[in-house]
Amino acid sequence: MSEIRGNKGFESPSQKDLDDYLRQSRKSITQMKDGRPPIIFKPKKALPTKFLGIMLLVVVSSSLMLVGSFINFDSPRNNNNTDTTTTVTTTKLTTTTTTTTQVETTLPIDIEKDITTSIPLVEAFINTMIASNHSLINPIVINGTINRSQTISDLELFDLVWILSQFDENSEWWNLGRSLIFEKYLLWNKTSLLTENLRTQLLALRSMITYSNDNILLESDALESYQNLTKQLWENVCSAHDNVTGTFNPDNGTILHTNDQILFSQVLAKTAGHPTLFNFSITTEKAILLLNTIYTLTESTDGLPESFDTNLTRVSDVYYSHHQAAMILALDKFSSFLGSLAIINTLTNRLNNFLMNIFLQQDWSIAFTYNQTSHNLSSKIVLNDQLLFIRTNILQNKRNFADYTLSILKLNFEAENSSYFTSSADNQTQFLTDHVHLLLSFEEFLILETTITTYTDTEATSTEYPTGAAGFAWEFTIILTVLVFISYRRRKIEE
Amino acid sequence: METITFHSYRGGVGKTLLSVNTAVKLALLGKKVCLVDFDLRAPSHQSLFTSSSFSITSAAKSFTGFLVGNHEPQKVINSTDRENFYCVFSDIEILQRKESKIRTKLTQHGEGRILAKLFEFVRYCNSQKFDFLIFDCMPGITYRSLDALVVSDKIMVVTRPVKSEISGLRLVISECYSKLEGAKLFSILNQVEQQEDLAHIPNSLDVNLAKENVQGITKCLEESSVSIPLLHTFRRIPFVTERIYVLDEKDHPLTIEIEDFCSKIL
Incomplete structure (x- = not known):
């Protein structure tokens, strides 16, 4: 009680503890200024x-x-036995x-619980989707109570495969993406893709390249078909790409805009790991051209955040931020094969600054309204933005922002949970991709947390x-x- | 944005009076100011502001709650009827919980989490285009006062010319201030007897002691291993209480001194 009445328990450090604390504080502040997470420092207890x-x-x-x-x-030698042949x-x-x-940790949100809650819901959707022919209308059952119809298109499937591929290799989700592409739908047999519009071709190319190094494919008879289809898709995409402006020439009936540039950049980033299939120098050249185009378009003219997208009809900062966040994630992939190019760093910084400004101005709790009437395109974009923003921040180790965003997201999910999940709008697939994104965010966040905390770990060791x-x-x-x-x-x- | 912390070796030297009046004066001069009551042990700003001619136009959450992760930074900033002036209050609700991990986290080492929250707040204020963020810090060397010192651009070391303050100042310089990097240190000598006031003191022993103490503090600062220039000397003004003089009494001697002090900060 004296502590409460006296100095209320505020501890004065010893000289050594003070020195340690100041040293670690300086380091932590420097890290935070660089956008990295703070250091969690444990006080050293001196042993007597x-x-x-x-x-x-x-x-x-x-x-x-x-x-x-x-x-x-x-x-x-140690006994008196003179028989030297004795075997011991x-x-x-x-x-x-x-x-x-066991080290006690305080996670800002209950990630484990959220993952546990999210996984069954996502699984319910995926299982329904892959239960039979995906192009047919299938009933969907959530928690055993809700029945509705659902159609999944190729576009949605490609998107799903792409998202799943971003989980850790050989993880449950990653494997699900692999099984979708290699076992369920056999994408390389779909030569009809070559006659689809460029957007579909880009999505298919992205999904296929993602898993092209997999042993299932490399050791299968389908390898040749796969390579042919991928090569054809690649050539189609390349021929539509303007080598002078770094943009796409719209083909018949297709409105191409920033989304396609982002898709293309993701394809380029993925092709880096496959020099046997593609000419690497061409990829690099195209990537740099694309970066240059984006660089020019993102140059602000009047000091205000400006998007590189000029073809959108739904013009809003929030919508732009969606692209910018996706672009940052793509730029990260670029940097893994193009190295530390100044243009990548400048672009990332520029995009991130735009994004930060936009997000600091948003009142997400208002924007995030999931119910039957407002579960429309704009609210989906807001959710997508938030998810991308979380992942962007995690990528850049901006833990506080990721933490903050995720907390808000979680609260809103909880608040509007039932109406969101029972929405009768035709957005079930969007729900799925959103939720898988959310899972991905949780997983990445968890990884970020584990780099600074220690979890309960039980291991058995055998000693002889x-x-x-x-x-x-x-x-x-x-x-x-x-x-x-x-x-x-x-x-x-x-x- | 400039982050300024008012700190002292011990309590009762006038940190709150000076920081509050300085913050309000800076706001009256057109600067966007956020004043934080960071004396978590004995917060006093809330009662000070509610008893003044100020009007708090919002009911924000406690800063203490923010530090332990209960609130977001934007939820703890009170707006006032003065356009540029915002204030943040602390409370001792968490400290009154006898056995609580949160209380321990707040009052002890905190594993750097409280520091991270404080830095988050500084960054938030920066994003809100504040010109000045002012912390009225708890006295002495505690983990929390260290946090405030670490995140600051400028540290105002407030002292009084009393004998015990000299040794305390020497201690806090060698143990703490000399090890801070990045922050500029300035000293403020508060409640100094002026020559004309000394003339009225009947006992010459007291007069000599008062002079010696001022010299002792000055010498201590001069001999310091780290530069702590004396930014301002506030004269001792009788019957001064904890009030916002710059707002309530424009001709008060303290108001005039604060104006002079603010011009040095600017």
């Missing part, structure tokens, strides 16, 4: 000298006993110890100890260590 002395004694004694364990007490059998004592490390005198030495050492530890803990508790 007495305890260290006892531990030293234990270590020395155990070392001596370890040396002793190498001496064969039953060897002919050493039995091994195997013990299993379980070490549990020799029996006899050496075995006794080991057991003695272990018992001594345990006793010392218990006495130390008891003393700490008493204190």
